[in-house]
Amino acid sequence: MKIPEFAPIPASLPATVPFVGPETLQRQLGFDFVARIGANENGFGPSPKAVQAMRDEAQQVWQYADPTSHDLRQALARHLQISSENIVVGEGIDGLLGLLVRLMIAPGDAVVTSDGAYPTFNYHVAGFAGVLHKVPYRDDREDPDALIAKARETGARLVYLANPDNPMGSWHAGAVIEAMLDGLPGNCLLVLDEAYVEFAPDEAVPQIAVDDPRVIRMRTFSKAYGMAGARVGYAYGHPQLIAGFERVRNHFGMSRIGQVGALAALADQEWLAHVRGQVISARAKVAEIATENGMFALPSATNFVAVDTGRDGDFARRLVKGLEAKGVFVRMPGVAPLDRCIRISCAPQTEMSVLAETLPQVLTAL
Amino acid sequence: MKIPEFAPIPASLPATVPFVGPETLQRQLGFDFVARIGANENGFGPSPKAVQAMRDEAQQVWQYADPTSHDLRQALARHLQISSENIVVGEGIDGLLGLLVRLMIAPGDAVVTSDGAYPTFNYHVAGFAGVLHKVPYRDDREDPDALIAKARETGARLVYLANPDNPMGSWHAGAVIEAMLDGLPGNCLLVLDEAYVEFAPDEAVPQIAVDDPRVIRMRTFSKAYGMAGARVGYAYGHPQLIAGFERVRNHFGMSRIGQVGALAALADQEWLAHVRGQVISARAKVAEIATENGMFALPSATNFVAVDTGRDGDFARRLVKGLEAKGVFVRMPGVAPLDRCIRISCAPQTEMSVLAETLPQVLTAL
Structure with missing residues (x-):
């Protein structure tokens, strides 16, 4: 007996995994990173206050x-000086992107993103049978003009932009993002993924009225607040637009411990400032290690930090595999020419030292 | 300026909230339950081992x-004596039901459930433009014959049955569920919601080969394992069928703390047995309180426990509101004739004493 058929859209989808987790790699390798x-x-x-609260x-x-994440939404509203009616909390930006695509995209609708930008967004667009149009990066940054031009050409319903960008770490001035809004075609929404915004310089944060109907901004406790495993985004x-999520979201989807942790994390802006300082130092350390090894951060x-190997994607892929084999988990951009780089997360000194020690060994072996 | 239009299906949906959470009620009432x-x-x-692990x-x-919940799936596989390839872990049964509906239901597809059964399932069916067909309960139990007949009549793709049932607490023998499978129309899946199965007698658990393509079973750590706030279901x-979820799920949707807690909870079957005993005692206590107040558990x-007020839905609704006003949060079934009942969760002695004290006061006032 066969299983009952999937609905047509899921039936047409591959069993994509946007990212292979490090645990899976560890099991394949037979040791821990x-x-x-x-x-x-x-x-x-x-x-530490968030840890204690959890x-x-x-x-x-x-x-x-x-299910309303009332207290967290109130705290976020105060923090952002907006109303809680402007905010929806969800299971990370990944979960919120899925809900947004479902809310906005009918089969065949056009969606614009950059070639090499966030694969999970692309996964969601495919999952609701949207048609993805990609424009290339320009000088290792997403290209606002090309994104807008493609959106107008295709009559896109959504344009995705991460600022700062993942996987390149680059950014645009807030004014550039603000100008994009005026270029958007009608009936189109800019999805501004600000997962890394707390690490960005002030001038990278656009000033946009919160009830501007042309944009939705997404942020998270996964990155600067150090709570990726808690799954709290907003x-x-x-x-x-925010009220629309009530039509499609899993109302009881949030973890109670995550909510409480996020609330405590948001209240501890001193810790956030401390982490920001640590990350800035670690970025410099990665750059130093890159330079020592003839590469460029x-x-x-x-x-x-995206580290330019100065070689091509094949070389970078071998480098990533070589580092993995030595117990160092890094990733890299998926498409050329970005894939000449490897992407290294900022981390405490222990990990940085392991990187400093391992990278030349792997490079020599290659 | 208006917001960009929603896609046609979400545009047609109301901003449903399947359940108002107790926190919202507390804010409305101005005090805590x-x-x-x-x-x-x-x-x-x-x-306690799960608490410590978290x-x-x-x-x-x-x-x-x-993202693969590897360790938890392995442990569940051992526990159920099946393979981890038979198991998908998700953000509670609520989340998994949403994914299943998305996987199986195209707009206009027929889905069968019982009138008064789980509203969140209905929410998901509406959310993907499925057409819901409801059959009445029979003697306060879901009616397998009617469900199957309706499924055959409508050419349903999904039939939902909770065993044991929520909101009535009733159940069918496993053999009845097994027999349903032979009655299902072709290309139709039985969604067997076993959220409460750990509280049920052994004979209520059907014996079904795990690779029987006609059924999917859903279970949770929210109920017997006492971890509703962790959002771990499977x-x-x-x-x-299980592999199909890879096409639609939010791969990084699980909380790390929830995974670890579920793993420890599953390993502590002694605690589960202890809770089961406590729940059985509490059921008897609720029945005793009901009897003392001229009602019937x-x-x-x-x-x-569904407590039959012996009156109608209007009375039961006033009773629920009266209890809320006295600090006792209970719920009730949504449709007649089930709504002559109020639904009381089993709880430790403190809560049972509050109930015993409050219920006669509210009944007298009514």
Whole structure:
């Protein structure tokens, strides 16, 4: 007997895995990584106050989380000086991107992104049978003019832009993003992924009225707040757009411990400033290691550094595999010409030392 | 300026909230509940070993969870004596039901459930423009014959059945469920929601080959394992069906702390047995309180009890509101004739005493 058929859209999809997790790689390799610096996780960790709050909440995990994430939305509203009606909390930006695509995209609708940008967004677009149009990066940055031109050409419903960018770490001035809004075609939404915004210089943060209906901004506790494993992200924008998520989201999808941790993390802006300082030092350290090894670190406004190997994608892929085999987990961009780089997450000194020691060994072996 | 239009299906949906959380009610009432016994949460709590495991993991929350939930799936496979390829882990049964509906249902496809059964399933069916057909309960139980007849009549793609049932606490013998499979129309899947199965008698658990392509079973750590706030559920069935989830799920959607907690909870079957005993005692206590107040507790194979008020839905609704006003959170079935009942979660002695004290006061006032 065969299983019942999938619906037509899922039936047409491959069983994509946007990212292979380090645990899977470890099982394949047969040992654990010594330096886990591939997923842009924040090894400087969450605020100790957030850790304590999560510990204290463990006993209460028999209770569902508040499905409205009321307290966290209130705190975010105060932090951003907006209203809680502008904010939806979800299971990381990944989860929110999936909901947004579902909310906006009918089969055949055009969506624009950059070739080499976030694969999970592309996964969601494919998952709802949207038609993805990609424009190339330009000078290792996403290309706002090309994105807008492609959106107008295709009548796109969504344009995705990460600022700062992943996987390159590059960024645009906020004014550039603001100008993009005026270029968008009608009935199109700019998806501004600001996962790394807390690491960016102030001028990279656009000033946009929160009820501007042309943009939705997504942020997360996974990166600067060091809570990737808690799955707490949020989106903010026009209240009618935000209210739309109530039609499609998994209302009881949030972890109670994650909510409590995020609340405590947000309240500890001192820790955030401390982490930001640590990340800036680690970026310099990665750049130093790159230079020592005849490579070049691209400028970064994130907690990772794209290191230009000066060679091609094949070389970079062998380098990534070589590092993995020595216990160093890094990743790299998926498409040329970005894939001449490897992407290294900023981490505490222990991991940086392992990198400094391992990288020349692997390069020599190659 | 208006916001960009939603896609046609979400545009047609109301901003449904399947359940109003107790936190929202508390904010409306202006005080906290003294007895939180309305959401079938398990106040006997998670295994102390699970609590400890979650506490110990809090510091590691900077790492994403393993997107394959490998260790938890392996442990579940051992526990159920099946293969990990038969199992997908997700953000609670709520999340998995949404993914399953997305995987199976195209707009206009027929889906069958019972009138008064789980609203969140209905929410997901509406969310993907499935057409829901409902059959009435029969003697306060879901009606397998009627479900199958309706499925055959409508050419349904999915039939939903919870065994034991929520909101009535009733159950069918496993053999009845097994027989349903032979009655299903072709190309149709039975969604067997076993959220409460650990509280049920052995004979309520059907014996079905794990690769039977006609059924998918869903279970959770939210109820008997006392971890509702951790959002860890799982589905198991034919490996091709389970593999289908890879096409649509949020791969990095699981909380790391939840995974670790679930693993420890599963390993502590002694605690599960202890909780089961406590729940059985609490069921008897609820029945006793019901009797003392001239009402009647329906038999239950779950951690809640449907208490028949002997009156109608209007009365039961006033009773629920009256209890809320006195600090006792309970819920009730949504449709007649089930709505003559109120639904009370089994809880420790403190909550049971509050109930015993409050219920006669509210009844007198009514």
